[in-house]
Structures are given as structure tokens and as C-alpha cells.
Amino acid sequence: MAETMTASPTAIRSSARSHDNTLLSVIFLIALWLSLALAITFLMTLIVTTAIDGAGRFDGALFTEYSSQLSPETTGLRAALLGTIWLMVTTALLAIPIGIAAAIYLEEFADNRRWYNRLVELNLQNLAAVPSVIYGMLAVAIFALVGVDRTGIVLVGAVALGLLILPVIIITTRESLRAVPREIRDGSLALGATPLQTTWRQVLPSAVPGIATGTIIALSRAIGEAAPLLIIGVAVTVRFDPDGIMSSFTAMPLQVFNWTSESRDEFKIAAAAGIIVLLGMVLALNGLAIYIRNKFQRRW
Amino acid sequence: MTTTAPPAVLTTSTGAMPPGDSGALRRRSRPGEQIVMFLLRLAAFLSVAITVGIVIALLRPALDFFREVSLTGFLFGTTWRPSFNPVEYGVLPLVAGTMMTTLVGMLVAVPFGLGAAMYLSEYANPRVRKLLKPVLELLAGVPSVVYGFFAIQFITPTVLRGWLGVDVGFTNALSAGLVLGVMIIPTVASLSEDAMSAVPQSLRQGSFAMGANRMQTTLRVVFPAAISGIAAAIVLGISRAAGETMVVALAAGSQPNLSVDVREGMQTMTGYIANTAGGENIVGSVSYNTLFAVGLLLFIITLVINIISIALVRRIREAY
Numbered sequence: 001m002a003e004t005m006t007a008s009p010t011a012i013r014s015s016a017r018s019h020d021n022t023l024l025s026v027i028f029l030i031a032l033w034l035s036l037a038l039a040i041t042f043l044m045t046l047i048v049t050t051a052i053d054g055a056g057r058f059d060g061a062l063f064t065e066y067s068s069q070l071s072p073e074t075t076g077l078r079a080a081l082l083g084t085i086w087l088m089v090t091t092a093l094l095a096i097p098i099g100i101a102a103a104i105y106l107e108e109f110a111d112n113r114r115w116y117n118r119l120v121e122l123n124l125q126n127l128a129a130v131p132s133v134i135y136g137m138l139a140v141a142i143f144a145l146v147g148v149d150r151t152g153i154v155l156v157g158a159v160a161l162g163l164l165i166l167p168v169i170i171i172t173t174r175e176s177l178r179a180v181p182r183e184i185r186d187g188s189l190a191l192g193a194t195p196l197q198t199t200w201r202q203v204l205p206s207a208v209p210g211i212a213t214g215t216i217i218a219l220s221r222a223i224g225e226a227a228p229l230l231i232i233g234v235a236v237t238v239r240f241d242p243d244g245i246m247s248s249f250t251a252m253p254l255q256v257f258n259w260t261s262e263s264r265d266e267f268k269i270a271a272a273a274g275i276i277v278l279l280g281m282v283l284a285l286n287g288l289a290i291y292i293r294n295k296f297q298r299r300w
Numbered sequence: 301m302t303t304t305a306p307p308a309v310l311t312t313s314t315g316a317m318p319p320g321d322s323g324a325l326r327r328r329s330r331p332g333e334q335i336v337m338f339l340l341r342l343a344a345f346l347s348v349a350i351t352v353g354i355v356i357a358l359l360r361p362a363l364d365f366f367r368e369v370s371l372t373g374f375l376f377g378t379t380w381r382p383s384f385n386p387v388e389y390g391v392l393p394l395v396a397g398t399m400m401t402t403l404v405g406m407l408v409a410v411p412f413g414l415g416a417a418m419y420l421s422e423y424a425n426p427r428v429r430k431l432l433k434p435v436l437e438l439l440a441g442v443p444s445v446v447y448g449f450f451a452i453q454f455i456t457p458t459v460l461r462g463w464l465g466v467d468v469g470f471t472n473a474l475s476a477g478l479v480l481g482v483m484i485i486p487t488v489a490s491l492s493e494d495a496m497s498a499v500p501q502s503l504r505q506g507s508f509a510m511g512a513n514r515m516q517t518t519l520r521v522v523f524p525a526a527i528s529g530i531a532a533a534i535v536l537g538i539s540r541a542a543g544e545t546m547v548v549a550l551a552a553g554s555q556p557n558l559s560v561d562v563r564e565g566m567q568t569m570t571g572y573i574a575n576t577a578g579g580e581n582i583v584g585s586v587s588y589n590t591l592f593a594v595g596l597l598l599f600i601i602t603l604v605i606n607i608i609s610i611a612l613v614r615r616i617r618e619a620y
Contacts, residue, residue: 036416039439127351227444257550286438
């Protein structure tokens with residue numbers, strides 16, 4: 001969009017609005033509206049019907065009780081909530097430093113005329129679109145190689161999810177680094193800072209809001225991922241609090257999946273309530289990301 | 301302000317120095333920095349190691365699998381019965397399941413995704429766009445297990461059986477595909493919108509100057525100009541739909557079914573992986589190896605689709 005233009009795009013389009021007078025063009029516009037309306041209606045319906053389904057179970061037991069086969073009416077998310085917290089913290093600790101380091105190298109130091117750097121680039125684009133189940137299988141295989149055969153533990157889950165969101169973190173971090181103007185780097189280098197000092201003291205701090213936004217959105221994707229956890233063989237019923245990265249666990253999306261697969265109605269209701277809690281978490285993370293973007297992001 | 305730049309560095313900073321070129325600085329030994337640089341490079345190349353790891357991880361058990369089952373029997377066999385005697389490992393029913401759910405999904409995602417993209421790129425003013433884009437992002441952010449729940453709790457009983465009167469089973473490819481389609485709308489919409497927004501304004505101005513209205517400009521000028529980006533968006537959508545697991549595991553069923561009737565339940569490749577992996581599979585057992593053989597096939601299929609998508613995106617970058 002490096003086009004030199006005298007009028008803003010919208011102004012040009014609105015000047016053409018007077019031409020939208022044929023029946024066909026009005027029908028076309030209505031069809032476009034309907035496309036968006038469908039997406040919004042679908043989302044609304046999903047939230048409202050699920051909230052109604054789960055309305056009976058927004059009680060204390062939902063949060064304080066363990067999942068139970070014997071008393072489905074008081075089955076709860078306790079282990080899943082704690083498991084998700086353990087899982088997400090571990091995932092973040094694994095993926096964020098590596099992702100940011102990789103992005104810094106690729107954006108600030110890599111010479112992209114070299115074939116191996118271009119390979120990394122191409123590889124990242126593909127990795128971002130590899131199905132999430134595959135990452136679960138990768139994590140199982142990695143730990144089988146090391147000799148750990150009990151794979152339904154926090155660490156294995158975190159490795160699977162960490163690998164899954166790594167490409168996303170790298171791609172969004174690179175975009176934020178790219179948005180930092182050249183002049184800041186030039187100024188720092190001219191004052192005698194080494195390239196690494198420039199990156200660490202000037203470029204990185206300027207890019208922090210963008211990196212934070214991208215990372216939080218990546219984590220909000222990871223929090224809802226059930227498929228890789230299913231592959232690593234997370235326990236169906238966990239009736240204890242996970243207490244470390246080597247602990248067996250279950251997580252929110254998987255608890256919802258297990259309850260959905262149950263035939264008894266009490267579990268469907270509990271699943272709906274669990275979904276609302278899970279959606280609340282995803283929304284909170286997305287909201288935080290949008291807040292950071294609007295409040296701290298600098299435009300040059 | 302005090303200038304503290306050591307003269308040694310001043311001599312090096314002549315002209316615009318690319319960040320990668322620190323040749324002169326490296327002469328002054330900075331072991332700490334070299335270690336950091338090494339770590340940064342290591343992190344970057346880890347992503348390649350991940351791909352290699354995926355290939356090895358999938359290939360080793362898959363090779364064990366193909367020692368017992370012939371490759372042609374696997375790829376072209378029409379019966380998938382891995383857990384009952386006599387066992388048969390013809391993967392076509394699973395591939396067909398994936399294709400049918402993906403097809404239904406794309407029939408939803410392509411028209412509605414493109415419609416949304418055209419509206420956002422060509423019609424919406426910036427204020428409306430600012431309001432609508434987060435809604436699409438939210439649609440993309442809903443966990444897939446939630447979509448799966450919605451498919452079996454609402455789409456199948458209320459929409460398909462109730463409103464539309466379609467005679468469908470409890471699990472069926474139609475409901476899974478429809479939900480999959482809505483799930484893919486944001487992917488198709490946001491990438492297509494990027495492609496259409498990148499079309500130079502002068503093309504639109506020329507079209508309007510010739511007296512074309514917005515529909516004609518959108519369909520005959522902007523759409524053809526952005527076609528490779530839009531194609532890339534659709535191809536990426538196909539890859540997402542084929543690799544999606546939880547929706548099909550819940551809503552498409554667990555019955556391998558070589559049929560084109562989407563009202564029936566069908567097991568997809570990802571559905572098989574999810575249903576089988578839920579149990580205990582001892583490393584090295586036949587069921588474990590089978591799982592990885594299907595995983596490898598899925599990885600290869602999505603890899604091919606992704607490469608097509610990446611190649612298409614490269615083309616639009618060259619165009620403008």
C-alpha cells in the first residue's frame with residue numbers, strides 16, 4: 001500500500017456508493033452482510049445455548065470438587081483447573097524464551113540470503129500449520145526416546161503445547177521487532193553499543209508490548225488445545241491436585257471432552273458449565289492482549 | 301550529555317551497518333556475547349530440529365508398521381479394521397472421512413469467509429472494521445473441543461434434525477463439517493482480506509473512474525488481482541480443516557465408513573488418532589505403530605497442502 005493517493009480509500013469508495021443502484025449490487029452487498037452476520041450469530045448462539053445448558057451447574061462444587069463418576073451432579077473442575085494452571089505456566093516458561101530468542105536471531109542477525117536461514121523461514125511457515133495432534137505424537141516420541149514411558153504428566157503436555165505455539169510466538173515476535181524503526185538501532189550503534197547491546201537495551205524494550213500481545217494470544221490458543229493432550233494419554237479421572245511438572249494431571253479442555261463423551265445428562269450439563277469457564281479464560285487472555293496492545297503499543 | 305563512545309567502535313560505524321555485520325566489532329573479544337549469539341542461533345535452528353524430530357518420530361514406528369502391512373495395502377485398501385479379527389489396514393475409509401468433512405467445511409468456509417473478507421476490505425469503514433475484526437478473532441480463538449460440543453449438542457439435534465428435518469445419526473459428517481467450516485471462516489477471511497487490502501488503490505480508482513460500481517470493482521478488479529492470496533487462504537483453510545481433531549472426534553463418529561453420504565457417521569484420520577490414543581498404547585505395540593502410520597500420512601498430506609499455500613503467498617508478494 002505504498003501508493004501515493006490524494007483521497008483516503010474510504011472516501012473513494014463512498015464516492016462510488018452512488019453507483020450501487022442496480023438490484024444485483026444491492027443483493028451482493030446483502031450477501032456480504034449475511035456472511036458476517038452468520039459468523040457473529042453462530043458465535044452468539046454457541047455462547048448463549050451453552051450458558052443455558054450449563055446454567056444449573058454454576059455452583060461452588062464445580063470449582064472445588066474433583067471429577068466424579070459416582071456423583072455426576074457434583075462433579076467438578078478442581079483438578080482440571082489446577083492442571084491447566086500448571087500446564088500453562090510450564091508451557092510459557094518453555095516456549096517464550098526460546099521463541100523470543102529465535103525471533104531475535106532471525107530478525108536482527110540472520111542473513112536471509114543464506115540458504116539455511118531461508119530454510120528456517122520456510123520451515124516456520126509450515127510448522128505453524130502442522131495439525132496439533134502431530135505435536136502430541138512428537139512429544140510422546142521424544143519422551144519415549146529418553147525412556148520416559150509415563151507420558152500423561154505436566155512436562156510432556158507442556159513440551160507438546162510449547163512446540164505447538166513456538167512458531168506462533170516466533171512469527172509475532174518478529175513482526176514486533178520489525179516494527180521498531182531502523183533509526184533506533186542506528187542511533188544506538190552510533191553511540192558505540194554492540195549489536196547485541198542494541199538489541200537488548202533498545203530494540204527489545206521497544207517491542208515488548210507487541211511481543212506480550214502475540215505471546216498471550218498464543219497462550220490463549222494453547223489453553224484450549226485438547227488434541228495433543230489426548231495423544232499423550234492424560235488420565236481420564238484425576239482425583240488429586242497436581243503438585244509438580246512430573247505429576248499426572250488433567251486439563252480444562254480435556255475434562256470438557258471427557259464429560260461430553262459421557263452419556264449421562266449430568267455430565268453434559270457439567271461440560272457446558274466447564275465450557276463457559278474455559279471460554280471465560282480464553283476471553284480474559286484475549287482481553288488482556290487487546291488491553292496491552294491498545295495501552296502500551298507505540299506507533300512510529 | 302556525556303559521550304562515552306570508545307574510539308575503537310567509532311571507527312567501525314561508518315555508513316549504514318547492517319545488524320548482521322559485526323565483523324569489526326568481533327575483533328574485540330567478547331566471549332559473553334558470542335555465547336549469547338550461539339544460544340540465539342540455537343533457538344532459531346530448534347525449529348528445524350522440530351520438523352526433523354516430527355519426521356523421525358513418525359517414521360520410526362511407521363516403518364515398523366509397514367514391515368507387517370504392505371504400503372499398497374495400506375494406501376489403497378478399502379477396509380479399516382485395526383482392532384478386530386481379521387485385522388485389515390486399508391486407510392481409504394479414514395481418508396474419505398477426512399475428505400468429506402473437509403469438503404463440507406470448505407463449502408461453508410469459502411463463500412462465507414470470502415464474503416466477510418470482501419466486506420471488511422472493500423466496503424467497511426475503519427470504525428466498523430475495528431469492531432468486526434475482534435469478533436472474527438474471537439471465533440478463531442474458541443477452543444475446538446467447544447465447537448465439538450456445540451456440534452453434537454445443538455447443530456445435530458436442533459438445527460439438522462429439528463429445523464432442517466435432515467435424517468442424521470447422532471454422529472455424522474455433515475454436522476462436523478458444518479462446524480468445521482465456521483471454525484475455518486476466520487482463517488479464510490483474514491488472509492483473503494490481507495490479500496485484497498494489498499491490491500493497489502490505483503486499480504480501484506481506475507475501475508471507479510470507468511463507472512463501475514463497488515460490486516463490479518470488487519468482483520472484477522480486486523478479486524482477480526488478489527486471487528493468489530485468496531487461493532493461499534483457501535488452501536491453508538483446507539489444511540486446517542483436515543488436521544482439526546476434536547470436532548471430528550466428537551461429532552463425526554468413530555465408524556470407518558467409505559461413503560459419500562455425509563448424513564452418516566464417518567471416522568477421519570485425526571478422529572482415529574484421537575479415539576485410539578485415548579486408551580493405553582504400549583510403545584512399540586501394533587496399535588501404537590498404526591497410530592503413527594496414520595499420523596505420518598496426515599503429516600504428509602498437510603505438508604503438501606501447506607507448501608502449495610506458501611508458494612501461492614510468495615506469488616502475491618512478487619506481484620506488487
